[in-house]
Amino acid sequence: MTDERREFFRIDDSVQVSYHTIPASELPASIDDRLQNDRFSVMTRMQVISQHLSASLHRIEQRDPDVADYLKALDEKINLLGQSFLAEESDLLGQPSRSVNLSAGGLAMDIAEPLAIGDHIEIKLLLLPSYTGVLAYGEVVGLEASQEADSDYPHHVRINFTLIRDTDQEALIRHIMRRQGEMLRQRREQQGLT
Numbered sequence: 001m002t003d004e005r006r007e008f009f010r011i012d013d014s015v016q017v018s019y020h021t022i023p024a025s026e027l028p029a030s031i032d033d034r035l036q037n038d039r040f041s042v043m044t045r046m047q048v049i050s051q052h053l054s055a056s057l058h059r060i061e062q063r064d065p066d067v068a069d070y071l072k073a074l075d076e077k078i079n080l081l082g083q084s085f086l087a088e089e090s091d092l093l094g095q096p097s098r099s100v101n102l103s104a105g106g107l108a109m110d111i112a113e114p115l116a117i118g119d120h121i122e123i124k125l126l127l128l129p130s131y132t133g134v135l136a137y138g139e140v141v142g143l144e145a146s147q148e149a150d151s152d153y154p155h156h157v158r159i160n161f162t163l164i165r166d167t168d169q170e171a172l173i174r175h176i177m178r179r180q181g182e183m184l185r186q187r188r189e190q191q192g193l194t
Contacts, residue, residue, distance in 0.1 A: 008103040016126035104172040106160040110153035137163035
């Protein structure tokens with residue numbers, strides 16, 4: 001699994017995140033058990049469906065652009081409903097965005113309280129602007145003093161995901177690729193201006 005993690009792209013990003021330590025005895029056997037009837041992951045599930053339907057929508061767009069526009073508008077309405085479900089369920093929306101180094105295999109961030117290597121963590125991420133909710137369990141694999149002078153978050157922690165749904169991992173990969181594309185476009189635009 002360690003070799004696999006090194007294959008994932010990493011980006012510096014700003015996401016909303018909440019986490020807490022949990023005893024190893026409380027780790028769920030399956031992440032699907034934890035997510036049954038959980039509104040937090042509704043946007044991720046809707047994105048999976050949209051991804052599955054994208055080829056069909058493209059074919060409809062070729063044949064009848066008006067119908068495609070109508071379907072896209074319906075999709076937007078459904079996304080707004082999903083975001084409202086997330087707002088009711090999630091404690092993340094009230095949290096400020098945090099700087100993280102993110103990959104599909106884990107994350108690193110500065111935190112307020114010290115953790116110990118080997119601690120088990122439940123992590124909720126809210127990826128913006130898509131409002132994709134990701135729930136994962138991880139293990140602390142590194143902890144050192146933060147290199148930032150910010151006294152509010154003096155500890156830098158590295159967490160490897162040990163339990164994450166395939167669909168959430170794919171959502172992370174899509175988010176990271178989208179963000180990398182945005183960063184490359186911004187860099188090209190800046191180089192074009194200078």
